[in-house]
Amino acid sequence: MKNxxxxxxxxxxxxxxxxxxxxxxxxxxxxxxxPASRNSNRAANASNTAKTPQPxxxxxxxxxxxxxxxxxxAAVTVEEFADFQCAACAAIHQTMxxxxxxxxxxxxxxxxxxxxxxxxxxxxxxxxxxxxxxGLQDRNKFWAMQDQLFTNQKLWTENPNYRQLWNEYAQxxxxxxxxxxxxxxxxxxxxxxxxxxxxxxxxxxDSTPTIFINGRPVQFQDVNTASIRRIIxxxxxxxxxxxxxxxxxxxxxxxxxxxxxxxGSK
Amino acid sequence: MIREALGQQSVAKLPAxxxxxxxxxxxxxxxxxxxxxxxxPVPCSIIEGCEMVLTSSYAEIAGVPLAALxxxxxxxxxxxxxxxxxxxxxxxxxxxxxxxxxxxVTAWLIYLQAAVIGAFxxxxxxxxxxxxxxxxxxxxxxxxxxx
Numbered sequence: 478m479k480n481x482x483x484x485x486x487x488x489x490x491x492x493x494x495x496x497x498x499x500x501x502x503x504x505x506x507x508x509x510x511x512p513a514s515r516n517s518n519r520a521a522n523a524s525n526t527a528k529t530p531q532p533x534x535x536x537x538x539x540x541x542x543x544x545x546x547x548x549x550x551a552a553v554t555v556e557e558f559a560d561f562q563c564a565a566c567a568a569i570h571q572t573m574x575x576x577x578x579x580x581x582x583x584x585x586x587x588x589x590x591x592x593x594x595x596x597x598x599x600x601x602x603x604x605x606x607x608x609x610x611x612g613l614q615d616r617n618k619f620w621a622m623q624d625q626l627f628t629n630q631k632l633w634t635e636n637p638n639y640r641q642l643w644n645e646y647a648q649x650x651x652x653x654x655x656x657x658x659x660x661x662x663x664x665x666x667x668x669x670x671x672x673x674x675x676x677x678x679x680x681x682x683d684s685t686p687t688i689f690i691n692g693r694p695v696q697f698q699d700v701n702t703a704s705i706r707r708i709i710x711x712x713x714x715x716x717x718x719x720x721x722x723x724x725x726x727x728x729x730x731x732x733x734x735x736x737x738x739x740x741g742s743k
Numbered sequence: 744m745i746r747e748a749l750g751q752q753s754v755a756k757l758p759a760x761x762x763x764x765x766x767x768x769x770x771x772x773x774x775x776x777x778x779x780x781x782x783x784p785v786p787c788s789i790i791e792g793c794e795m796v797l798t799s800s801y802a803e804i805a806g807v808p809l810a811a812l813x814x815x816x817x818x819x820x821x822x823x824x825x826x827x828x829x830x831x832x833x834x835x836x837x838x839x840x841x842x843x844x845x846x847x848v849t850a851w852l853i854y855l856q857a858a859v860i861g862a863f864x865x866x867x868x869x870x871x872x873x874x875x876x877x878x879x880x881x882x883x884x885x886x887x888x889x890x
Contacts, residue, residue, distance in 0.1 A: 488825045488826050488829045491825055492821070492822045492825060492826075495766070495818075496818065499769060499770075499814075499818070502773070503773050503776070503777055506773075506774070507780060596859050597801065597859070
């Protein structure tokens with residue numbers, strides 16, 4: 478540990494080099510990770526569509542009817558498990574809306590409540606109940622309320638009077654406030670949340686957001702618009718290929734009456 | 744004289760080792776920082792619960808991701824350790840203070856994961872390991888010097 482003035486420039490040079498490499502590396506990693514828009518073509522070329530994850534064979538059905546958008550007869554089912562206090566779920570919310578509007582009736586999109594039982598998410602279960610309570614008045618109000626809670630997540634999460642904010646959101650989307658409040662305390666909305674939770678546990682969901690496409694869990698690195706679109710496109714193509722000979726034989730395909738093709742069947 | 748020379752040699756090696764460990768911590772923290780800003784889920788292959796930890800309210804302090812603060816701390820630790828490896832004693836003393844503070848913060852974060860959040864994040868545990876390694880290296884160097 479002798480002081481050697483001659484060598485003092487060496488560590489400084491190393492420090493500066495490391496700083497440049499780290500900042501440059503982080504910038505590169507950020508650009509290559511920030512997925513969708515920039516690398517969509519490259520991602521589309523990848524042919525490893527949901528190869529590794531295996532479909533789960535059985536799980537409870539979840540809330541019936543499920544909170545569903547798109548067509549009940551669609552060949553591709555996208556099922557999302559989310560928590561209203563999960564920042565990543567709020568971030569992916571716009572992506573899922575984009576997916577819904579891109580594919581419309583070509584997919585069946587199902588939203589499942591999966592409030593995590595952790596202290597940091599102490600309002601998540603109640604939020605899920607609030608959204609289900611909105612849905613009890615009108616199925617469309619479910620989606621409107623879901624949108625409100627994800628869009629304003631930071632606002633109500635940090636507000637001790639979050640229920641007041643929820644009432645304001647409910648009013649904004651045209652709910653009957655008295656009924657909304659009584660539904661929040663009643664068993665029906667809670668029962669739907671509990672059923673979704675049971676289904677999630679049955680599918681081994683351990684974090685949010687977790688997305689299944691035709692029963693196969695989407696891997697973490699694929700939870701972005703480009704990859705989800707790539708997987709859906711591949712599923713649509715493969716289903717179309719399978720259905721052609723079946724259609725000729727008079728096979729009507731999946732029976733969606735239970736409202737959820739992925740439930741235990743894939 | 745021989746003992747003194749040996750002591751000097753080992754102390755010089757320990758800061759160099761600490762610089763390498765700090766660099767590993769820096770890479771880990773930078774990875775989590777980038778994932779935080781890209782809002783991508785962090786893969787959790789060894790243990791479960793990364794998402795619970797990284798999306799909890801403890802993942803940020805005043806809007807700044809904890810991982811970014813960790814990256815800054817590791818870069819500072821790396822710089823101090825490197826200066827010390829090249830003979831700057833004062834830098835090693837500063838490194839010692841910093842590594843002790845980092846270890847205390849790390850202990851608190853492990854407590855949060857275990858007792859409050861109820862889930863662990865593997866990348867946070869890697870960071871904890873590097874943080875504890877830094878303070879151990881510093882303490883070993885002090886012990887060596889006393890000899």
